[in-house]
Amino acid sequence: MSAHDMEDVTSFRERARTWVRANLRSIGPTSLEGLFRNDRTEEEELAAIAREREVQRMLFDGGFAGICVPRAYGGQGLTPAHQQALNEALEGYEYPCRIQAPTLSPCVAVLLEFGTEEQKLCHLPAILKGEEIWMQLLSEPSGGSDVAGALTTAIRDGDEWVLNGSKIWTTGAWWSDWGLCLARTNWDVPKHRGLSVFILPIRQAGIEVRRIEMLNGSKEFCQEFLSEVRVPDTDRVGDVDDGWTVGTRWMFHERMLYNSPLVTHPVGTTLSLGAGSLVTLARDTGRIDDPRARELIGEARMLDIVGEHLQERIGTGVSAGRMSDQAAAVARLFKGVAAARTRTIAFELSGASGAAWTDEDGAAAGCGVDFLMRQTSCIGGGTTEMARNVISERLLGMPRETTFDRDIPFRDVPRGPGSGSTPSQAPR
Amino acid sequence: MLLDLTPDQESLRDTTARFLANNMPAGELRRLREDPAGYGDKYWRRGAELGWTSLLVSEESGGGTVSGRGLVDLTLIAYEFGRHGAPGPLVTCNVVAGALNDEATGTHREELAGLLSGDSVASWCFTEPLHKGHDLDGLALEIRTDGGDLVVDGVKRPAESAGQADHLLVTGRSAEGLTQVLVPTDAAGLSLEPMRTVDLTRRYCVARFDQVRVPARALVGEFGQAEEAVEHQLQRALVILNAESVGAMQRAFDMTLEWAFDRYSFGRPLASYQELKHRFADMKSWLEASHATSDAAASAVEEVSPDAGELVSVAKAFIGDYGAELLHDCVQMHGGIGLTFEHDLHIFLRRVIANRALFGTPAEHRQHIADIVERVERVELGEKPA
Numbered sequence: 001m002s003a004h005d006m007e008d009v010t011s012f013r014e015r016a017r018t019w020v021r022a023n024l025r026s027i028g029p030t031s032l033e034g035l036f037r038n039d040r041t042e043e044e045e046l047a048a049i050a051r052e053r054e055v056q057r058m059l060f061d062g063g064f065a066g067i068c069v070p071r072a073y074g075g076q077g078l079t080p081a082h083q084q085a086l087n088e089a090l091e092g093y094e095y096p097c098r099i100q101a102p103t104l105s106p107c108v109a110v111l112l113e114f115g116t117e118e119q120k121l122c123h124l125p126a127i128l129k130g131e132e133i134w135m136q137l138l139s140e141p142s143g144g145s146d147v148a149g150a151l152t153t154a155i156r157d158g159d160e161w162v163l164n165g166s167k168i169w170t171t172g173a174w175w176s177d178w179g180l181c182l183a184r185t186n187w188d189v190p191k192h193r194g195l196s197v198f199i200l201p202i203r204q205a206g207i208e209v210r211r212i213e214m215l216n217g218s219k220e221f222c223q224e225f226l227s228e229v230r231v232p233d234t235d236r237v238g239d240v241d242d243g244w245t246v247g248t249r250w251m252f253h254e255r256m257l258y259n260s261p262l263v264t265h266p267v268g269t270t271l272s273l274g275a276g277s278l279v280t281l282a283r284d285t286g287r288i289d290d291p292r293a294r295e296l297i298g299e300a301r302m303l304d305i306v307g308e309h310l311q312e313r314i315g316t317g318v319s320a321g322r323m324s325d326q327a328a329a330v331a332r333l334f335k336g337v338a339a340a341r342t343r344t345i346a347f348e349l350s351g352a353s354g355a356a357w358t359d360e361d362g363a364a365a366g367c368g369v370d371f372l373m374r375q376t377s378c379i380g381g382g383t384t385e386m387a388r389n390v391i392s393e394r395l396l397g398m399p400r401e402t403t404f405d406r407d408i409p410f411r412d413v414p415r416g417p418g419s420g421s422t423p424s425q426a427p428r
Numbered sequence: 429m430l431l432d433l434t435p436d437q438e439s440l441r442d443t444t445a446r447f448l449a450n451n452m453p454a455g456e457l458r459r460l461r462e463d464p465a466g467y468g469d470k471y472w473r474r475g476a477e478l479g480w481t482s483l484l485v486s487e488e489s490g491g492g493t494v495s496g497r498g499l500v501d502l503t504l505i506a507y508e509f510g511r512h513g514a515p516g517p518l519v520t521c522n523v524v525a526g527a528l529n530d531e532a533t534g535t536h537r538e539e540l541a542g543l544l545s546g547d548s549v550a551s552w553c554f555t556e557p558l559h560k561g562h563d564l565d566g567l568a569l570e571i572r573t574d575g576g577d578l579v580v581d582g583v584k585r586p587a588e589s590a591g592q593a594d595h596l597l598v599t600g601r602s603a604e605g606l607t608q609v610l611v612p613t614d615a616a617g618l619s620l621e622p623m624r625t626v627d628l629t630r631r632y633c634v635a636r637f638d639q640v641r642v643p644a645r646a647l648v649g650e651f652g653q654a655e656e657a658v659e660h661q662l663q664r665a666l667v668i669l670n671a672e673s674v675g676a677m678q679r680a681f682d683m684t685l686e687w688a689f690d691r692y693s694f695g696r697p698l699a700s701y702q703e704l705k706h707r708f709a710d711m712k713s714w715l716e717a718s719h720a721t722s723d724a725a726a727s728a729v730e731e732v733s734p735d736a737g738e739l740v741s742v743a744k745a746f747i748g749d750y751g752a753e754l755l756h757d758c759v760q761m762h763g764g765i766g767l768t769f770e771h772d773l774h775i776f777l778r779r780v781i782a783n784r785a786l787f788g789t790p791a792e793h794r795q796h797i798a799d800i801v802e803r804v805e806r807v808e809l810g811e812k813p814a
């Protein structure tokens with residue numbers, strides 16, 4: 001489609017508004033933080049996902065799915081400005097929030113960048129119709145931050161690859177359909193040079209999905225055990241042993257998350273505990289007139305607003321070429337630390353209800369459990385320590401940390417006694 | 429500082445940066461410590477020619493912007509002031525120039541012209557001894573009418589550059605509401621007592637008004653109707669201070685980063701220690717966040733957006749706390765040399781520390797933010813604002 005017959009943003013926005021009002025349910029201000037609370041039954045969770053698939057299909061039929069995905073793959077071939085207009089039109093309405101990350105970014109982003117034509121034609125339309133929900137098989141039990149140290153192994157067998165290993169921290173794998181998987185295809189070269197990326201269906205005989213119970217009772221995170229999983233070579237993404245090229249962009253798209261033009265993120269959707277809910281909390285615990293409580297509420301609001309403006313600044317800097325892609329780590333670090341601080345503030349405002357509560361305690365109920373989970377924001381999606389390494393080494397140019405896995409074959413890299421795989425067990 | 433400057437804005441920033449680099453090296457700043465005014469008249473007049481005092485003033489009145497967004501343009505100058513630890517009454521002259529420009533009657537064109545040329549200086553007398561910096565209700569200084577005159581009674585402190593000023597813009601309360609008057613510094617009953625300060629080149633006074641009598645034409649705006657104007661002045665002052673602090677933070681960070689590469693201990697540069705690398709990463713996140721919040725607040729105040737009051741308090745609270753934290757961390761990274769007068773770091777530390785304390789502390793602004801959040805929440809719940 002040439003630029004001049006593209007629908008202009010203003011008329012698109014009007015059309016989106018009308019369609020959203022006519023077709024979707026109004027749900028008011030949305031907070032995504034409830035996603036990780038343990039307050040839904042399995043049936044409720046599955047019903048929510050079924051509805052999200054339905055909404056995704058409605059968006060597809062209405063011409064609002066995959067705004068920035070080319071039309072050849074079922075998308076709309078429009079611009080980030082159109083996506084922003086859709087985000088505005090969706091303010092206060094239901095939307096398929098579980099299908100955004102990681103399905104649209106990073107998975108769709110990676111397929112668009114590295115996938116074969118066949119892979120794109122096969123999966124992108126299905127994703128945009130809500131038929132395929134994707135997840136990332138990236139982290140492993142042996143190492144969270146050291147992604148390139150993956151032990152999951154793929155061995156070539158004719159036109160197929162045979163995968164064995166384990167992946168972990170996959171959100172919602174138990175209701176997902178497909179996965180993007182980083183695996184080791186060569187143990188005899190340094191770690192970054194022996195990786196390849198594959199795509200595979202989650203629900204198959206060789207994959208056991210085990211739900212992990214977190215300390216707050218949530219079972220959204222999963223671990224997968226892959227045994228003798230056969231993947232056709234046509235389902236490889238990127239070149240053999242060049243998986244780190246794919247992986248680097250993969251993790252960039254992961255960090256982009258809500259800034260990615262592929263992701264729908266209705267205006268007004270908050271990721272964190274808003275200051276408004278802290279006001280309610282302080283009121284429910286009788287602390288609203290305490291100047292110390294008010295200072296804490298002000299601090300939380302300050303961190304929230306500053307974090308948003310920082311994210312915008314980094315977005316502007318990266319897209320204008322004034323900052324490197326790695327600058328995303330600055331926002332990641334800030335938001336992780338700020339969210340943990342806000343969680344502490346909420347606990348502080350809960351008083352004794354933070355330790356023991358009843359259903360009558362209003363907003364204070366459950367704050368103690370949330371506080372137990374405080375470090376989530378500094379761990380998930382790459383730890384804040386890794387972000388600090390990226391900032392100091394990649395942005396500020398400081399010397400890299402000493403490692404003992406560079407320029408030696410991966411099978412010779414020292415591994416801890418509890419790592420589950422020792423060099424002697426590695427395939428030869 | 430903004431990442432996407434227009435070429436004209438870039439030129440405005442660059443001209444001031446070069447002027448300050450040439451005329452205000454650190455040695456000169458140290459020398460000015462002993463100077464009663466903290467800067468020279470010629471320096472200030474040349475700065476005025478570069479646009480330092482004209483950006484909040486309309487073209488008809490002799491001012492003008494470079495981008496159509498005068499306050500945003502001014503943040504570029506303020507940023508360079510911070511980066512160079514520059515002397516001169518930037519905040520106070522601009523706040524007064526903006527106020528005189530906004531006055532519908534145009535009564536004080538002559539005084540405004542003096543500020544534009546740099547021939548005269550004015551000081552905004554707002555803060556009081558027992559007063560929280562952002563609180564418009566807590567002012568004690570009284571302005572009343574007496575016959576055809578106005579009488580000012582009370583104390584203001586700290587009043588920036590009041591000792592160098594020709595006029596003081598005094599904000600006080602009256603039975604009818606907030607009122608502002610422009611008082612010449614030779615008025616009978618006015619006494620100015622110099623204060624000591626953490627900054628090398630800034631100068632502050634205690635301004636005592638003992639039944640100071642001025643003619644009716646000294647009134648700025650309408651009697652008892654100044655609240656909106658004062659709120660706007662306060663927001664502008666905060667925007668300028670914040671941008672200046674961000675400039676000082678940037679400079680201190682850059683200096684300390686360079687030091688981390690140059691300084692070796694145990695045979696390796698400081699920059700190679702992970703503990704220090706991680707602290708630099710934290711500082712970098714505070715620094716970029718400070719740029720972001722400072723710019724967002726400047727833009728909101730420029731556009732008189734409904735959330736300007738909140739954003740400006742957010743920026744002041746954040747930059748106040750994290751700016752001071754960053755500077756002290758820079759001192760820590762330098763070790764003992766960072767605490768000496770010989771090293772340049774304290775020039776920027778002083779500026780950030782002074783700005784942190786002016787026009788509301790971070791804690792006061794955090795409480796102010798909570799007031800706003802609560803008000804907004806009540807409105808959303810359909811209750812009447814308290």
